[in-house]
Amino acid sequence: MKNKIKIFLIVIIYSFPVYSDDYDRINIKTIAENCNGCHGYNGDGVGIKKSFSIRNKNYEYFINKMTEYRMKKNGNIMNRLVSVLSEEDIIGLANYYYPKN
Numbered sequence: 001m002k003n004k005i006k007i008f009l010i011v012i013i014y015s016f017p018v019y020s021d022d023y024d025r026i027n028i029k030t031i032a033e034n035c036n037g038c039h040g041y042n043g044d045g046v047g048i049k050k051s052f053s054i055r056n057k058n059y060e061y062f063i064n065k066m067t068e069y070r071m072k073k074n075g076n077i078m079n080r081l082v083s084v085l086s087e088e089d090i091i092g093l094a095n096y097y098y099p100k101n
Helices: 004-014 028-033 058-069 078-084 086-097
Strands: none
Touching: 028 086, 058 078, 058 086
16 A cells, blocks of 8 residues: 555656746746836836936946845835846846847
8 A cells, every 4th residue: 555655646746847947937028028117118218208218228237236226125116126036137137128239
């Protein structure tokens, strides 16, 4: 009986797919789409004045500022949004908004 239970558990365990971290991560474009409400599509800003544009920044500034937001815990909306991002996510977003030519 114990052997049947062990075999059953092994079959169950190996029946479920295993994903690496790469498959579990959210796509950078999906993360960037969450930025559209304030920063506009492709980071161009919103409204006539293009308020909150991040296009006029540069790659290094973007990474530094996002890392700063991530480290602070003052309740600012950007602090709360960026706190869930990894360093790889921030670099991915920088590559998304500032592609190398």
